[in-house]
Amino acid sequence: MQWKSSLLIAAFAGLSLSAMAGTASAAGPTCKDGTIKVGAVSTITGPADFSEVPKATKAAFDAVNAAGGIGGCKIDYTIADDKADPAVAAQAARDLIDNKEAVALVGSGSLLDCAVNSATYSRKKILSVQGLGVDAACFSSPNVSPVNVGPYTLSTAMAYYATNQLKSEKLCAFFIIIGGTQEAYKKAIENWEKISGKKIHLIDLTLPFQGDLTPYVIKARDAGCDAVLTNQVEPQVVQLIKTVDAQKITGINWLFLAPGYTEQVASALADTKQPIYVGTEWEPFTEKGSPANAQWVADMQKAGRPLTAFSQGGYLAAQLFLKVVASIDGEVTRESVTKALHDMQPITNPLSGSAYVFGTAKVHSPMQATKVMKLEKGAWTVETPEWVVLPQVK
Amino acid sequence: MNALLTSAVAGLTAGGTYALLGVCAVFTYRLVAVVNFTGAAIGTAGTFVLIALFEAGFPVWPSVLAGVAAGTGVGVLIGFIMTRWFGEASASTKAAVTVALLVGIIAVGLRLTGGQHPHNMPELFPGSAFRMAGVEVTIASVLTIGLAALFTVLADLFLNNTKVGLNLRALADRPMAAELLGIRVQLLSLLVWGMTGAFTTFALMIIAPQRSPNFMTLSLLVVPALAAALVGLFRSFWRTLAGGIALGVIEGMASSVDSISQYRSAIPFLVVLAVLLWSQREARWDEAR
Numbered sequence: 001m002q003w004k005s006s007l008l009i010a011a012f013a014g015l016s017l018s019a020m021a022g023t024a025s026a027a028g029p030t031c032k033d034g035t036i037k038v039g040a041v042s043t044i045t046g047p048a049d050f051s052e053v054p055k056a057t058k059a060a061f062d063a064v065n066a067a068g069g070i071g072g073c074k075i076d077y078t079i080a081d082d083k084a085d086p087a088v089a090a091q092a093a094r095d096l097i098d099n100k101e102a103v104a105l106v107g108s109g110s111l112l113d114c115a116v117n118s119a120t121y122s123r124k125k126i127l128s129v130q131g132l133g134v135d136a137a138c139f140s141s142p143n144v145s146p147v148n149v150g151p152y153t154l155s156t157a158m159a160y161y162a163t164n165q166l167k168s169e170k171l172c173a174f175f176i177i178i179g180g181t182q183e184a185y186k187k188a189i190e191n192w193e194k195i196s197g198k199k200i201h202l203i204d205l206t207l208p209f210q211g212d213l214t215p216y217v218i219k220a221r222d223a224g225c226d227a228v229l230t231n232q233v234e235p236q237v238v239q240l241i242k243t244v245d246a247q248k249i250t251g252i253n254w255l256f257l258a259p260g261y262t263e264q265v266a267s268a269l270a271d272t273k274q275p276i277y278v279g280t281e282w283e284p285f286t287e288k289g290s291p292a293n294a295q296w297v298a299d300m301q302k303a304g305r306p307l308t309a310f311s312q313g314g315y316l317a318a319q320l321f322l323k324v325v326a327s328i329d330g331e332v333t334r335e336s337v338t339k340a341l342h343d344m345q346p347i348t349n350p351l352s353g354s355a356y357v358f359g360t361a362k363v364h365s366p367m368q369a370t371k372v373m374k375l376e377k378g379a380w381t382v383e384t385p386e387w388v389v390l391p392q393v394k
Numbered sequence: 395m396n397a398l399l400t401s402a403v404a405g406l407t408a409g410g411t412y413a414l415l416g417v418c419a420v421f422t423y424r425l426v427a428v429v430n431f432t433g434a435a436i437g438t439a440g441t442f443v444l445i446a447l448f449e450a451g452f453p454v455w456p457s458v459l460a461g462v463a464a465g466t467g468v469g470v471l472i473g474f475i476m477t478r479w480f481g482e483a484s485a486s487t488k489a490a491v492t493v494a495l496l497v498g499i500i501a502v503g504l505r506l507t508g509g510q511h512p513h514n515m516p517e518l519f520p521g522s523a524f525r526m527a528g529v530e531v532t533i534a535s536v537l538t539i540g541l542a543a544l545f546t547v548l549a550d551l552f553l554n555n556t557k558v559g560l561n562l563r564a565l566a567d568r569p570m571a572a573e574l575l576g577i578r579v580q581l582l583s584l585l586v587w588g589m590t591g592a593f594t595t596f597a598l599m600i601i602a603p604q605r606s607p608n609f610m611t612l613s614l615l616v617v618p619a620l621a622a623a624l625v626g627l628f629r630s631f632w633r634t635l636a637g638g639i640a641l642g643v644i645e646g647m648a649s650s651v652d653s654i655s656q657y658r659s660a661i662p663f664l665v666v667l668a669v670l671l672w673s674q675r676e677a678r679w680d681e682a683r
Contacts, residue, residue, distance in 0.1 A: 049509060177656075206649070206656040210611045212408035212604070212642070215401045215649035218529055222397065235512040235606040242603055246522065247530045264511045268607070 029328040031073035036325065036332045039078045039096035040108040040131070041117060046084030050109035052306070053131040054079040056314030057107025059303035060322075070325055073332065078102070084111045093117040097124050103337045106321045107131035107314040114138035115179070126334055127341050127358060131317040132281075132310060136184040145341075145364035147316045147356055148281040151181075151231055151257050155188040156195070157370045157390050158255045158279045162227040163196045165372075165384070166253050166277075170201040172225035174216060176232060177205050185231070191393045201225060207232070213243045221249050228252055233259040238268045245272055253277060261309060261373055261380065270378030277383065279370040282312045282351045286373075286380050292350035316351045323347050324358075353387030396527070397650050403529040405646020406639070407604060408618075410538030413638025414597045415615055416622030417545050418590050423628045424553065425586045427566040429489040429620070432472055433594055435499040435613035440465020440595030441602050442503065442609065445513045454516050462595050469591015470584050477583045481569060496613065503609035510608050517603045534600050539639065541597060546631040562586065618642075621662035624669045641665060 029036075038061070040054040054077075061075040069075065078100055082089035089112055096102045097120070105121070109132030118141035121128055130138050133146030139153070149157065155173070162168040175185045182205055189200050202223045207216060207230065217240065220228050232240060237260040244254070253275045261278040263286070269276065283292040285307055296315050300307055324347075325332055328340050346355030346366075353369025369387040373380040415434055422430045444461030448454060472495060480488050507513065519537055522530035553559040565572040565579055573579045598612060605611060618641055625637025641662060648658040 047510075204652075204655075206652070206658070208659050210606055210614065211645070211659060212405070212411075214404040214407050214529070214604075215646045218400055218404050219650065222400065222528070234510055235608040235611065238512040239604070239606040246532050246604065248522065262511070264508075264513070268512045268514045270514075 029071040029073060029325055029332045030330060031071075031332050034069075034072070034074060035076040036070070036073045037076045037078070037100055037102050038104055038106050038321070039080060039100055039102035040105055041080050041082050041089055041092050041096065041110055041113040042108050043084045043110045043112075044079075044081040046082075046111070048084060048111055050111075050132055050134075050310060051079075051081075052308050052310035053109030053314040053317075054107045056300065056305060056311035057131060057318040058314075059305050059311075060299060060315050060318035062303065063299055064322060070322060077106075082110050082113060082116075086112060086116045089113055089116040090120070093120050097126055101334075102126065103332060103334045104129065104321065104341070107317040109310060109313065110134060114141060114144050118144055124334075125338055127338050129317045129321050129341070129358070131313040135179065136181050139184070139365045140363045142360075142362050142364075145356075145358045145366060147320060147352070147367065148313050149258070149279070149367040149370055150281075150365065152184045152188040153365050153368060153390065154257045154279045154281070154370055155185060155229060155231065156191045157368070157388055158229055158257065158277070158372070159189065159192040159200075160195060160390060161277070161279070161370075161372055161384070161388050162229065162253065162255055163192075163198055165388075166227060168227035168253065170224055170226045171198070172202040172204075172220055172223060172228045173200055174204045174207045174220070174228060174230045176207045176209055176230075176236075178209070194393050195391055209236075213240050214247065216240075217244050217247055217249060220252065221247070225252055227255060229255040231257050231259075234262055234265055237265050241269050241272050241274055241276065244274055250274075255279075258309065263380075266375055266378050266380055269375060272375075276375040278373050278375075278380075279388075280373060281309060281367070281370070282316065284371055284373055284380065284382055285309045285312055287382060296351060312351055316349055316356075319349060320347055320356050353389055398647055400527045400529055401646045401650035402643045403527045403531065403646070404649075405643040406531060406539065407535035407642070408645055409639035409642020410535050410542060411597075411601045411605075411615060411638075412618040412622045412641050413542040413635045414538050414545065414601075415594060415619030416626070416634045416638040417542050417549065417631055418594050418597070419616075419619055419623040420626055420628055420631055420634045421545070421549050422586065422590050423566075423623070425562045425566050426473070426476070426583050427485060427488070427569075428476055428492060429485065429628070430590075431489065431492040431496045431616055431620070432499060433590065434598065434616040434619060435496050435503070436468045436472060436591045437465055437594035437596075437598035438609055438612040439468045439499065439503060440591070441515075441598045441612065442507050442513075444599055445507075445515055445602075445607075448516050449514055454518070457516075458518065458596075458599060461599060462592050465595025466588045466592040469594075470588045472591075473584045473587025476587070477580055481579075481583075496616070500610050500613050503613065507609045510610075513607050515603045515607045518599055532604070534604060537600055538597065541600075542635050542638065545593065546635045549631050558582070618662040621665050624666050627669070627673060637665075 042054045044051040061077045065074045080092035105128035114137035115135045121143035128144045130146035133150045256278045258281045341358035342360045346357040348355045354367045369389040372383040374383040440461045443464040444457045447457035519533045523533045523536045561577045622638035626634030649655045
């Protein structure tokens with residue numbers, strides 16, 4: 001019976017081997033020394049403060065770590081401040097990649113990280129799940145895929161909303177151009193023209209960052225605009241509407257991008273009767289009771305963090321990254337994370353209107369949907385309960 | 395042509411602002427011999443005291459008084475630094491010191507006032523005065539131009555027809571000699587700093603609602619204001635007044651011409667450059683004679 005027993009042994013061996021393989025595939029991600037190192041390059045001090053973005057990412061990671069980590073691996077998260085200084089930003093990225101050995105960048109929010117570092121990221125084969133893409137390079141680099149809609153796609157989306165739902169016939173666009181954003185804004189309007197089949201009535205790329213806005217609102221009125229889209233940020237939104245009120249202009253819908261969507265803007269413009277619309281990057285953060293926000297609100301409150309739009313971005317980046325890491329079989333390294341992000345299937349999350357995907361495209365702008373808020377008596381109200389999703393540009 | 399006129403009138407609001415702050419700059423220069431880069435920042439500090447009190451629920455006009463008092467205080471403080479430690483320094487050193495102070499005030503101000511976040515700024519003089527070339531000329535802009543003109547007249551009279559004015563001029567030219575003559579240099583200087591502080595604060599309170607309401611933007615209004623002062627070569631109040639208004643009007647007109655409107659924020663610098671070249675040319679002439 002020699003042959004029978006050896007067959008049995010062989011069968012057992014085969015079975016246990018396959019069982020071992022089975023355990024290996026069910027084990028999911030593993031890590032060398034118990035940690036997965038992740039970093040973010042963000043503007044924290046300097047002319048702008050985007051620290052809410054990576055801090056929310058950190059809160060999300062801390063929650064996972066407290067629950068035992070991901071497959072037993074704790075996430076070791078480093079936030080580097082680029083101080084809005086190109087040299088500091090470059091140094092911060094190199095430090096995260098070479099010294100801290102980060103496997104990916106998650107939840108960065110910076111004025112210039114993408115512009116300064118995207119070439120480094122390409123060279124080092126590391127990917128960035130950007131929490132808040134600000135500069136144009138965040139939407140035109142193979143190694144960065146932001147979780148926010150961004151100013152350019154949002155411009156197209158708001159223009160689409162103006163013609164589609166506000167029935168605007170003479171849409172005008174006034175943009176502040178900082179750095180190399182002119183082409184991106186022009187492209188945003190061209191995309192809208194292709195989608196809607198309409199022509200922009202007036203486009204002005206000379207809006208000043210500071211200075212009197214009276215000549216511009218007069219120009220909009222005299223050109224007969226029935227809707228005006230601009231990319232102004234918080235204080236300028238207030239200034240523009242005050243100037244419009246001072247000039248007693250009526251009959252124009254004023255459309256702004258996500259930076260205008262803050263509680264300070266709402267309270268500063270409580271008295272105006274102008275129709276003011278803003279596009280959001282994610283599920284409106286002021287809707288604290290919305291089911292889509294529930295998990296984010298709970299996690300942020302547990303971490304003692306404020307509920308801001310920026311924190312949605314950081315939180316969303318963390319959630320998407322965690323899902324991708326959970327899908328990795330074997331050791332979590334820069335190579336395996338990069339491969340997983342390249343090969344990932346689109347992931348949906350209630351915080352955003354589009355599924356997120358990294359993929360291998362040369363440029364990334366996965367988020368193509370916004371919700372529109374209207375300012376009424378000093379408070380933001382949801383104008384579009386359903387997401388405004390941009391159709392594909394032909 | 396009509397569009398050009400419309401945008402010229404639209405530029406009056408900015409022009410009044412530049413003129414008013416420019417006249418204040420000339421006043422400071424003629425009386426205490428400092429090219430003051432902190433002028434608008436002092437006013438901004440006072441204005442933000444008003445904003446803070448207003449947002450905290452205090453009534454408007456008492457808050458205005460508190461704000462003006464605070465602006466006066468900041469003005470006196472800067473004056474104290476300038477007279478105490480830089481009284482005998484050269485004009486260029488003094489100017490450099492005020493630039494450094496400006497950077498410091500903006501940095502602290504941005505931190506204290508929440509950075510770029512907008513604030514709820516009460517409009518002290520709401521409404522429009524009249525309509526011209528299709529533009530509502532606001533009461534605030536009429537008021538700024540009016541105040542600039544009033545300050546011009548008063549400053550001229552004060553400097554040329556009063557004893558204190560004469561003393562102050564002596565002080566600006568030769569502080570040491572003035573002190574030896576028994577003029578109370580320190581006190582008079584601080585008086586000037588306090589006065590301009592109060593005045594610019596009130597001016598900025600009128601202007602602020604029409605500008606982007608954050609600390610840095612308001613403080614940097616000093617750039618076009620100094621350009622206006624340069625048109626008056628830091629001597630003539632009337633030419634500064636005219637220069638300020640002209641700057642605003644040119645800026646307004648520039649925004650209606652597409653090809654140059656993207657460079658409109660450079661206009662103050664072009665004016666500075668032109669005036670400097672012009673004054674240099676005169677100096678050459680004088681030498682040649």
